[in-house]
Structures are given as C-alpha cells and as structure tokens.
Amino acid sequence: MLIFHLGPLATSLFSLLAILALVLSFVMLGSHWLKNHVYAFAAESWVIAAISASIGYYGHYPELYIIAALSALFRGSLLPYLVLRLVKRLHINREFTPLLKPSSSMLLGAALVIFSYEVARQLGVSLHLTDNIAVLALTCMFSLKLIGFLMMILRSEAISHILGLLVIENGIFLGSQIIVPGMPALLELVIIFDLVTIVMAFGMLVRFLQSHAGTTSSRGLQKLVG
Amino acid sequence: MVDFNALIAALWIVPSLAIIAMLAIRRPSWGEFLNLASALVVFGLTLTILVAAPNNAVVSADQYILITPLGAWVLFCVGVVYLLASIYAIGYMRLLPEERPRLHKFYALQAGFALTMLIAPLMNNPGIFWIAIDFTTIVSAFLVGFEREAECIEAAWKYLIVVSAGLALALLGIILFYWGGTFTLGPTYALTWENLRLTAPKVPEALLFFSFLLTLVGFGTKVGLAPMHTWLPDAHSEGPAPASAMLSGALLNIALLGIYRFLSIVDAGGYSLMSHTALLVLGVISLAVAGLFIVRQDGAKRMLAYSSLEHMGVLAMGFGFGGPIAFAGAMYHMINHSLTKSLMFFGAGNMMRAYESKSMSQMRRILRYYPFSGGVWLLGAVAITGAPPFGLFLSEITILRGGILSANPWAVWVMAVLLILIFTAFLNHFRRMIWGPEPEPGKEPTLKLSLWNILPMLLAFVPILVLGLWWPNGLWTFFQHAFAVAP
Numbered sequence: 001m002l003i004f005h006l007g008p009l010a011t012s013l014f015s016l017l018a019i020l021a022l023v024l025s026f027v028m029l030g031s032h033w034l035k036n037h038v039y040a041f042a043a044e045s046w047v048i049a050a051i052s053a054s055i056g057y058y059g060h061y062p063e064l065y066i067i068a069a070l071s072a073l074f075r076g077s078l079l080p081y082l083v084l085r086l087v088k089r090l091h092i093n094r095e096f097t098p099l100l101k102p103s104s105s106m107l108l109g110a111a112l113v114i115f116s117y118e119v120a121r122q123l124g125v126s127l128h129l130t131d132n133i134a135v136l137a138l139t140c141m142f143s144l145k146l147i148g149f150l151m152m153i154l155r156s157e158a159i160s161h162i163l164g165l166l167v168i169e170n171g172i173f174l175g176s177q178i179i180v181p182g183m184p185a186l187l188e189l190v191i192i193f194d195l196v197t198i199v200m201a202f203g204m205l206v207r208f209l210q211s212h213a214g215t216t217s218s219r220g221l222q223k224l225v226g
Numbered sequence: 227m228v229d230f231n232a233l234i235a236a237l238w239i240v241p242s243l244a245i246i247a248m249l250a251i252r253r254p255s256w257g258e259f260l261n262l263a264s265a266l267v268v269f270g271l272t273l274t275i276l277v278a279a280p281n282n283a284v285v286s287a288d289q290y291i292l293i294t295p296l297g298a299w300v301l302f303c304v305g306v307v308y309l310l311a312s313i314y315a316i317g318y319m320r321l322l323p324e325e326r327p328r329l330h331k332f333y334a335l336q337a338g339f340a341l342t343m344l345i346a347p348l349m350n351n352p353g354i355f356w357i358a359i360d361f362t363t364i365v366s367a368f369l370v371g372f373e374r375e376a377e378c379i380e381a382a383w384k385y386l387i388v389v390s391a392g393l394a395l396a397l398l399g400i401i402l403f404y405w406g407g408t409f410t411l412g413p414t415y416a417l418t419w420e421n422l423r424l425t426a427p428k429v430p431e432a433l434l435f436f437s438f439l440l441t442l443v444g445f446g447t448k449v450g451l452a453p454m455h456t457w458l459p460d461a462h463s464e465g466p467a468p469a470s471a472m473l474s475g476a477l478l479n480i481a482l483l484g485i486y487r488f489l490s491i492v493d494a495g496g497y498s499l500m501s502h503t504a505l506l507v508l509g510v511i512s513l514a515v516a517g518l519f520i521v522r523q524d525g526a527k528r529m530l531a532y533s534s535l536e537h538m539g540v541l542a543m544g545f546g547f548g549g550p551i552a553f554a555g556a557m558y559h560m561i562n563h564s565l566t567k568s569l570m571f572f573g574a575g576n577m578m579r580a581y582e583s584k585s586m587s588q589m590r591r592i593l594r595y596y597p598f599s600g601g602v603w604l605l606g607a608v609a610i611t612g613a614p615p616f617g618l619f620l621s622e623i624t625i626l627r628g629g630i631l632s633a634n635p636w637a638v639w640v641m642a643v644l645l646i647l648i649f650t651a652f653l654n655h656f657r658r659m660i661w662g663p664e665p666e667p668g669k670e671p672t673l674k675l676s677l678w679n680i681l682p683m684l685l686a687f688v689p690i691l692v693l694g695l696w697w698p699n700g701l702w703t704f705f706q707h708a709f710a711v712a713p
Contacts, residue, residue: 004411076673123460127409147399159388168394176401182414183404187353191397194357198390201364203373205383214690221380224460226519226528 002059002181003134010058011133014051014178018140021047021174022113025147029109030102033086037163038080041170045075048174055181063185064177067192069209071173074192079166080200086203087159088170090216099154109147116142131184137178144171162199168202169195227279230293231286232636234348238273240264241341248334254326257333258316264275264337265312272298272305280705283712284438285350285656289416295708299557300483301349307475308340310568310682315468317678321579322466325373332372332466339472347478350418352400355484356393359448362477363389370465370473381464382458388457389448395458396444396484402437403491406430417450419487423712426495434444434495436584441488442504448481449538451508452515459519459630462531463584468573470527474534474571475564482538483713497635498548506637511645512539521651525584526574529655530567535617536648537563543641544625552628554705555621562617562690568609569686573603576679579588580671586655590665599675600660602683605655609690611649617693 006014021124024047049072056064059082087093102110118137124130148168152161176183209216213223244264248257279298285291315336319329342365346358363386371382401423406413406429415421426434443454450458462470485505516536523529535587537559544556576599581589592600609616622645629638665671 054247066316071424100579123433123436126430145394147393149391150386158383164396165390168391169397171672172401175398180401180405180408182408182412183401184353184414184417186252187351187417190354190357194360198360198364198386201367201386205367205379205386208371208374208379209383212374212379221383223377223380224384224464226525 002055003129003132003179006058010054013054014133015136017047017051017054018136018174021051021170022143023138025144026106028151028167029105029147032098034092034094034157034159035084037160038087041083041163041166042076042080044167044170045079046072048170048177049076051174054179055177059181061181067185068186070189070192073190073206074196075166075170075173078196082199082203083159083162086206090159090206090210092157092159092216095155095157095160096110098156105154108150112146112150113139113143115213116146134179137175141171141175144168144174147195155218156219158202158209158218161218162202163207166195166199168212186211196217228274230275230278230280230284231291233271233275234287234291237268237275237344238341240267240271240400241337241344245334245337245341248330248337252330254329257321257330261314261337262312265309265340266338269305269309269653270566272302272344276302281707281711283335283420285418285420289418290350290354291348292419294713295321295349295704295711296483296486296557296713297347299560299708300479303479303560304340304343304347304476306341306561306569307472307564307701308574310565311468311471312686313678313685314471314568314572314682315466317676317682318467318572318575319577320676321673321677322373332369334370334478335365335372335452336468339369339469343480344471350420351405352414352419352422352484352487353417356397356400359445359481360393361395361485363448363479366461366465366469366473366477369469370461372466372469373464378464381460383458385461388454392444392447392454394444395447396441399440399444399488400436402433402440403488406433406437408499408610419491420712422491423494425661426491427496431495431497433443434492435497435500438488438492438501439504442485442508445481445484445488446508448533449485449542450512451542452512452535455512455515455535456604458535459528459531462534463525465525465565467527467571467578470530470575471568471571474531475567478534478538479541479564481559482541482545485542487713489545502546502632503634505542505635509539509542509546510640510644511638512542513641513648514534517644517647517651520648523655524586526578526586526589527571527584529586529652530570530574532569533570533648534654536566540622540625540641540645545636547625547629547632547637549628549632549635550706550709552632553709554627554702555609555624555628557708558693558701559618559621562621562693565690566606566616566618567687569606569683569690570603570610572679572683572686573599573606576614576675577603580673580675581669586659588669590662592659595671596675599680599683600686602680604656604660605687606683607652609694611652612645613649615691615694618692620694620697
C-alpha cells in the first residue's frame with residue numbers, strides 16, 4: 001500500500017499540502033466576507049488537486065492525473081464560479097449574523113483539530129500505523145469535516161451553508177486521496193459530477209428562497225417548527 | 227432463468243422515456259396518462275423481479291447490479307407506492323387548478339423521483355448506492371418545493387442541506403470501509419458489498435465500528451432516525467400529498483436497506499452486538515421523539531411525518547434486534563407501512579383540500595361530510611397505530627417477539643410503552659376530528675372528491691386488511707430465506 005513505502009520527500013510534500021488545505025479552512029473560519037470564503041475554497045481545491053497529482057506521480061496511479069485535472073477544473077474553478085455568481089445575484093457580500101466572532105470560531109476550530117487528531121491517533125494505534133502519514137491524512141479529513149459543520153452551525157447565510165458542505169466534501173476528497181489512492185477512479189469522477197449537480201440544485205433553491213421566502217438566512221426560516 | 231438484465235433495463239428505461247415524453251409534450255393530461263402508464267409498467271416489473279427473485283444474491287452487469295431478496299422486496303415497495311401515488315396524483319393535482327400550467331413538470335419530477343428510487347436498491351457498489359441516494363434527495367427536494375410557497379421552499383432547503391450534510395458523513399464511512407479492506411485485498415479492489423463483507427474479519431474493531439457509525443448516522447439522516455430527523459416533518463408535510471407518500475413509503479426503506487447492508491458487514495466482521503445496539507438506540511430515540519411530537523401535533527401531514535419517524539424507529543429496532551423472527555417482522559413491516567402510510571397521506575391530502583387547511587383543528591366532523599373517504603382514513607389511522615386486525619399489528623408483534631429473544635430484551639419494553647403512547651395520541655386527534663366541534667358557519671366543506679382521490683385509498687386498504695388477517699406462508703418462507711442470504 002502506498003502509505004507504507006513513501007520516501008521522506010514525498011511524505012513531507014503530502015504533509016505540507018494537507019496542512020495547507022487545513023490552514024485554508026481556517027481562512028474561511030476567520031473571515032466573514034463571502035468572497036474570501038469562496039477564494040479560500042478554490043485555493044483549497046487546487047491544493048487537493050495538487051495532492052492528487054503528486055500521489056499519482058509517487059504512487060504510479062496514472063488515473064489520478066485525470067482526477068487532479070477534473071478536481072482543479074470543477075472544484076477549483078467551476079464551483080467557485082457558480083457560488084460567486086450566486087453571491088453577486090443575491091447581493092449578499094458578507095455574513096451578517098454570525099454567532100461568534102472570527103477569533104472565537106478559530107479557537108473552536110483549533111479545538112476540533114485537536115479532537116480530530118486524537119481520534120485519528122486512536123485509529124492509527126489500532127491499525128499499528130502510528131507515525132504514519134495516514135494519521136495526518138485522517139486528522140485533516142476529520143478536521144475539515146468538523147470545521148465544515150462548524151461553519152454551517154455558526155453561520156446562517158444559505159451560501160455559507162453551501163460552502164460548509166463543500167469544505168466537508170473537500171476533506172473527504174483530501175483524505176481519500178492519501179489513504180485509498182487505489183479506490184476506483186469511476187467513483188471519484190461520479191462524485192465530482194454529483195457535487196456539481198447538488199450545487200446547482202442549491203443555487204436554484206437559494207434563488208427560490210429569496211424570491212418566495214424573502215430571506216436567505218436560516219434564521220429567517222422559522223415557519224416550520226414542532 | 228429470468229433475464230434480470232433485461233428486466234432491470236426495462237425498469238429504468240420506461241420511466242426515463244415517460245419523463246422525456248412528458249417534458250416534450252407539456253400537456254397536463256398527457257402527464258397524467260404517461261406517469262400512470264409508467265407506474266403500472268414499473269409495478270409489473272418490480273413484481274416480476276420479486277416473484278422471480280433469486281434464491282441467492284445475483285450479481286450482473288459487470289458487478290454493478292445486485293439483486294437480493296431484501297433488495298427485490300424494497301424495490302417492490304417502491305413499485306407499489308409509485309403506482310398508488312400516481313393514481314392519487316391525478317385526483318389530487320386536479321384539485322390545484324393554479325398548478326395546471328406546470329403539471330407536466332410535476333409528473334416528470336414524480337417519475338424522475340421513482341426512477342432514482344428504482345436505481346438505488348440495485349447497486350452492488352456502496353459508493354454508487356450512495357450517489358443514487360444523493361440523487362433521490364436532489365429530485366425529491368424539488369418535488370417538496372413544487373408549490374413554491376415560502377413554507378415549501380423552506381422545507382426543501384432544510385431537506386437538501388440536512389440530508390446532504392448527513393450523507394457526507396456516510397461517504398466518509400464508505401471510504402473508511404474501503405480502507406479497511408485494502409489491508410487484505412491490496413490497494414485496489416472492486417468496491418462491492420460482498421468484498422467489504424469478505425474483508426471485514428481482518429479489519430480492526432475500532433476502524434470497523436467507526437466506519438459503521440459514520441454510515442449509520444449518514445444514512446440514518448436519510449431514514450429520518452432521531453436525532454437526525456429534523457428535515458423529515460418539514461419535507462413530508464410541505465410537499466404535495468402524492469410526493470409525501472413516496473417520500474415516506476418508499477424512500478425511507480431504501481436508506482434503511484443501506485444501513486442493513488452496512489450492518490451485515492460489521493456482522494461479518496464478528497462485532498455484531500455493539501452495532502446492533504447502536505441501531506436499536508437510534509430506533510428507541512426515534513420512537514420517543516415521534517411519540518412526544520405526535521401528542522401535541524396540529525398539522526395533519528406533520529403528524530403523519532412523525533408517524534413515519536415512529537415506523538422507521540420500529541424498523542430500525544426490527545433490524546437492530548437481529549435474528550430471523552425480528553427480521554421477518556421488519557420486512558413485513560416495510561410493505562405494511564408503505565401501504566398504510568400511502569393511504570394516510572392520501573386521506574390527509576383529501577381533507578386538506580376539502581377544509582382548505584393543514585390544521586387538524588379545522589378538519590371537523592369528517593365522518594359527517596365524508597362518510598366514506600373519512601371512514602377509510604379513520605380505519606387507516608387505526609391500522610397505522612398498530613392495532614389489529616391490520617398488517618402493522620402482525621409485523622410489530624413479530625418484531626417484539628423477535629426482540630425478546632435478542633441480546634437487548636430491554637428495548638422491547640420501551641418499544642411497547644412508546645407504541646401505546648403513540649396509539650393513544652394518534653387516535654385522540656382523530657377523536658377530535660370526528661366528534662369535536664362543528665365547523666364554523668360558512669366553513670363547511672363542499673368539495674366533491676372524485677374516484678381518483680378515493681380509489682388509491684381503497685387499493686391500499688384492502689391489502690393491509692388481508693395482510694393483517696392472513697400472513698401468507700410463502701411470504702414467511704421468503705423472509706426466512708432473505709434473512710439467510712446476504713442482503
């Protein structure tokens with residue numbers, strides 16, 4: 001398996017890229033401007049595409065180059081474009097009603113990363129994989145997941161929710177590239193297209209929300225309770 | 227030997243052709259006709275697949291398609307509910323004249339929703355299964371938001387966000403399952419249910435259980451198990467009634483099939499007690515939440531949505547107890563629930579249109595104004611609470627019986643108490659609707675229900691009565707068989 005025989009250079013490259021993706025998610029946590037979120041997400045997607053490509057190179061999985069290219073194209077360019085267009089159409093530039101200040105949400109994010117590391121370490125111990133890149137990959141995967149959820153919880157704008165979901169998906173992609181690079185490429189391709197479909201569905205619904213419900217903030221969606 | 231590939235191809239092509247035709251012709255009457263025709267054909271095909279159902283799991287089409295007895299059963303439930311909902315949709319949508327210009331879109335969405343549900347149970351690759359489930363969410367979210375009122379859009383939005391976030395967890399679980407397999411089968415192997423079961427014994431307990439919990443929470447969100455159920459009452463109550471019936475009667479079963487398949491992987495790994503208990507606990511919480519919310523509910527369809535939550539809890543407990551008896555009970559429960567819940571949603575849709583309100587406090591003296599359809603609705607309510615002589619009584623009692631023999635007999639008592647609570651609360655609402663105050667002057671219902679509105683209720687009612695009085699021996703054998711082979 002790839003994770004067992006990686007050279008030191010490859011290991012440090014993957015670690016660097018994985019941590020870079022994690023740091024970019026903190027950029028999203030630390031800002032309330034929706035445009036910054038989208039740019040950070042796009043950058044994160046490009047980083048993940050770079051991870052795919054370098055794993056394809058070091059692990060000799062040629063199909064990963066295609067995944068990398070598609071990932072950069074769809075996640076790194078098309079999705080951010082679609083979300084930015086949505087931001088412009090809705091005339092919402094920033095998150096107006098965050099529950100916490102950026103500093104507090106970043107602190108919470110840091111706590112989540114520590115928690116993820118603990119879970120990943122425990123899994124690593126049970127698999128006899130301590131000190132392996134897999135632990136780092138799992139940590140990033142779980143952290144991005146939890147940070148994505150945190151973004152969805154703390155923010156109420158519909159677009160922030162979409163972005164939170166995209167961060168979660170990015171985390172899964174990042175982790176799966178490192179721990180299961182041999183996973184059938186077909187599946188990853190379909191998931192990329194699935195993501196595009198779901199973002200378009202979200203886009204349509206957000207526009208309906210604005211025109212029919214008069215709000216795009218989840219705090220305005222209070223009609224259905226109990 | 228039946229050619230399953232041809233049957234399945236037909237199963238997918240017929241609704242697809244119907245959708246294309248509906249969108250091309252753009253006429254409401256053609257939409258009604260094409261959707262009904264497609265539903266009839268689909269029902270026939272699912273029945274054929276069920277009857278010819280393999281004694282063992284059949285894998286075809288280059289490992290992508292899997293037909294198992296349980297899968298064929300879930301597919302049959304989809305066929306039944308799709309047919310009933312298509313008949314009812316004709317009657318119901320004719321009561322909404324303002325939607326008439328967009329009616330072809332509604333029928334296309336309904337057929338599309340059915341199509342996605344006909345794909346998912348047949349997927350041999352858990353990843354593709356996940357994608358199929360994701361597509362059911364996207365299509366049905368537009369069905370929920372079809373009426374374009376603020377509430378509908380809000381419900382559709384919550385549905386899409388909550389379920390997508392939940393399903394993302396399930397995807398992580400699937401990847402971790404795959405990772406567990408790479409330790410024995412090498413870095414690249416075909417992702418199939420069978421391979422995951424084969425490799426499970428070699429996967430460390432922590433990883434296996436962790437992956438299972440992720441898929442349980444993920445697909446549990448889609449099933450609507452509490453505490454991930456928050457989208458369910460909104461989505462089920464705001465969509466048009468035929469769509470609600472399909473969401474509740476067909477879709478939830480499919481997600482549960484996924485959970486059961488992942489459960490079988492953990493079972494194959496030899497760590498069944500913890501995972502079964504986890505499923506049971508979610509089932510118990512669902513029953514408790516459903517019970518408490520039914521007591522103080524006022525929206526007719528919201529109450530039915532919480533009742534779906536209750537029945538998914540019962541099903542989760544049936545599968546969670548494990549063992550042949552509880553399993554047979556759960557399978558029987560699936561079809562009984564699909565039929566009864568469809569009937570209930572149709573009845574609720576009729577009354578909502580008649581009294582022009584979603585609220586049960588406005589639906590007054592239903593038996594005086596609608597002696598026949600109101601009466602069938604009342605009988606359906608008795609059935610849905612699990613009272614004899616209807617099918618759900620038999621299946622619930624079988625699940626309880628199986629539970630006593632299981633490793634978690636405590637849950638049987640909790641389940642019994644909560645079922646009694648729900649029975650009382652549910653019928654109390656019906657008591658108010660039948661013997662409560664008179665309608666305010668000028669608010670008496672005047673709507674005439676057509677045969678299209680009542681026929682599907684009867685079509686659902688007759689089998690639940692028959693299945694309650696007589697559990698066919700062939701079905702029992704089939705369930706035992708389904709339990710013995712891989713799901």
